[in-house]
Amino acid sequence: xxxxxxxxxxxxxxxxxxxxxxxxxxxxxxxxxxxxxxxxxxxxxxxxxxxxxxxxxxxxxxxxxxxxxxxxxxxxxxxxxxxxxxxxxxxxxxxxxxxxxxxxxxxxxxxxxxxxxxxxxxxxxxxxxxxxxxxxxxxxxxxxxxxxxxxxxxxxxxxxx
Amino acid sequence: xxxxxxxxxxxxxxxxxxxxxxxxxxxxxxxxxxxxxxxxxxxxxxxxxxxxxxxxxxxxxxxxxxxxxxxxxxxxxxxxxxxxxxxxxxxxxxxxxxxxxxxxxxxxxxxxxxxxxxxxxxxxxxxxxxxxxxxxxxxxxxxxxxxxxxxxxxxxxxxxxxxxxxxxxxxxxxxxxxxxxxxxxxxxxxxxxxxxxxxxxxxxxxxxxxxxxxxxxxxxxxxxxxxxxxxxxxxxxxxxxxxxxxxxxxxxxxxxxxxxxx
Ligand SMILES: Cc1cc2nc3c(=O)[nH]c(=O)nc-3n(C[C@H](O)[C@H](O)[C@H](O)COP(=O)(O)OP(=O)(O)OC[C@H]3O[C@@H](n4cnc5c(N)ncnc54)[C@H](O)[C@@H]3O)c2cc1C
Ligand code: FES
Ligand code: FES
Numbered sequence: 001x002x003x004x005x006x007x008x009x010x011x012x013x014x015x016x017x018x019x020x021x022x023x024x025x026x027x028x029x030x031x032x033x034x035x036x037x038x039x040x041x042x043x044x045x046x047x048x049x050x051x052x053x054x055x056x057x058x059x060x061x062x063x064x065x066x067x068x069x070x071x072x073x074x075x076x077x078x079x080x081x082x083x084x085x086x087x088x089x090x091x092x093x094x095x096x097x098x099x100x101x102x103x104x105x106x107x108x109x110x111x112x113x114x115x116x117x118x119x120x121x122x123x124x125x126x127x128x129x130x131x132x133x134x135x136x137x138x139x140x141x142x143x144x145x146x147x148x149x150x151x152x153x154x155x156x157x158x159x160x161x
Numbered sequence: 162x163x164x165x166x167x168x169x170x171x172x173x174x175x176x177x178x179x180x181x182x183x184x185x186x187x188x189x190x191x192x193x194x195x196x197x198x199x200x201x202x203x204x205x206x207x208x209x210x211x212x213x214x215x216x217x218x219x220x221x222x223x224x225x226x227x228x229x230x231x232x233x234x235x236x237x238x239x240x241x242x243x244x245x246x247x248x249x250x251x252x253x254x255x256x257x258x259x260x261x262x263x264x265x266x267x268x269x270x271x272x273x274x275x276x277x278x279x280x281x282x283x284x285x286x287x288x289x290x291x292x293x294x295x296x297x298x299x300x301x302x303x304x305x306x307x308x309x310x311x312x313x314x315x316x317x318x319x320x321x322x323x324x325x326x327x328x329x330x331x332x333x334x335x336x337x338x339x340x341x342x343x344x345x346x347x348x349x350x351x352x353x354x355x356x357x358x359x360x361x362x363x364x365x366x367x368x369x370x371x372x373x374x375x376x377x378x379x380x381x382x383x384x385x386x387x388x389x390x391x392x393x394x395x396x397x398x399x400x401x402x403x404x405x406x407x408x409x410x411x412x413x414x415x416x417x418x419x420x421x422x423x
Binding site: 002018019020022041042043046049052055056057058061062063065066068110113114129131132133 | 162163164165166167169188191192195196198199208210212236257258259260261263264340
């Protein structure tokens with residue numbers, strides 16, 4: 001089996017893969033980063049989103065072998081260097097942007113991609129960008145608040161309420 | 162998913178050689194192919210990734226035409242086509258969600274020819290040319306009904322050449338669960354006339370609405386098609402919408418596209 005190398009959360013990673021090994025399998029089962037969640041496994045829910053070379057990617061819908069040399073960031077890579085929660089993670093905690101937490105890794109990574117592209121998104125832009133991340137618990141209000149807070153904006157009243 | 166051998170050539174010539182094996186299939190963004198392999202609807206023995214081929218990447222302007230490499234992602238088209246051909250960039254930016262746009266490609270989309278996919282409407286709506294590893298195919302000859310195209314076994318798309326219209330727009334009525342088009346219409350205005358291509362509606366896949374093209378060619382105004390309609394016969398009917406509903410949407414979305422055209 002060929003060995004595939006990637007840089008995951010800044011560290012070199014290497015693992016032997018089959019052709020069919022998904023990026024989600026590579027991360028969770030081969031290098032032990034289980035923060036990335038697999039919900040639907042059919043490209044619909046976004047729980048498995050990670051950043052690949054800065055872009056949001058559904059890790060259940062990419063082959064590890066196709067990503068040789070890629071720079072990958074997972075939810076584990078979103079903490080501060082001292083291990084405390086990073087800005088986006090902290091905002092999700094502070095604003096109660098999760099209940100069961102299953103969708104949260106994907107939400108955090110999609111938020112990271114959004115804020116890199118658009119540092120001060122409006123409520124509408126947040127809702128639109130997170131379209132591919134499904135949450136079955138929160139009703140989204142607190143997720144949107146968390147993203148507003150993570151981008152340094154007033155997380156108070158939402159227009160949609 | 163059944164296992165397969167994975168190969169990733171770095172030139173079109175190497176991809177041609179890899180795909181000459183009858184058991185091999187191209188892989189682009191995998192946003193359609195990977196789910197279908199998981200469902201075992203598809204089980205190639207060899208997958209040939211086309212995403213590492215530099216000559217199949219990116220958007221470039223060639224006089225009055227815009228050339229898009231087949232392995233260019235929807236996200237890249239949304240960004241790089243914006244100043245040249247806003248109608249196309251707008252369409253690419255409405256496909257799926259950000260993660261789908263970061264991986265999915267124009268080549269994979271039109272090769273798949275899903276009856277509800279967005280890109281086929283732009284390709285058919287602009288007299289585009291599909292360039293493959295062996296020939297050039299006119300858009301009017303390329304789409305041959307749901308999930309069917311003029312591509313031969315082992316043939317793959319290398320780029321798509323769009324003649325840039327004077328004004329164009331894609332109006333998509335979103336099917337929010339799948340994020341595909343419940344019905345979408347691409348309108349393009351050229352000095353020689355107007356083209357109108359409809360996706361998501363017909364059981365035969367993307368089609369041109371000739372009556373609307375004639376009406377809009379003589380008067381490029383949403384009111385010019387207000388009295389026209391397409392028959393509900395042959396339109397898709399499913400739990401998201403009846404065939405009558407889709408037939409109605411064809412006119413409504415055509416009008417919206419004309420109003421938004423720039
Ligand atoms: C959640 C979700 C939402 C989506 N929403 C939309 C939407 O709104 N509108 C829309 O249009 N699409 C939508 N899609 C589909 C998406 O655009 C896909 O990216 C696209 O249909 C296939 O492109 P791909 O590059 O991923 O191709 P792949 O999945 O890699 O391949 C698809 C097929 O094309 C073949 N192929 C790939 N590249 C080539 C080539 N260059 N030449 C010949 N054959 C080739 C493959 O062998 C395969 O049969 C959505 C997908 C998902 C998962
Ligand atoms: S697990 Fe990947 S999109 Fe749901
Ligand atoms: S918090 Fe439970 S799915 Fe989002």
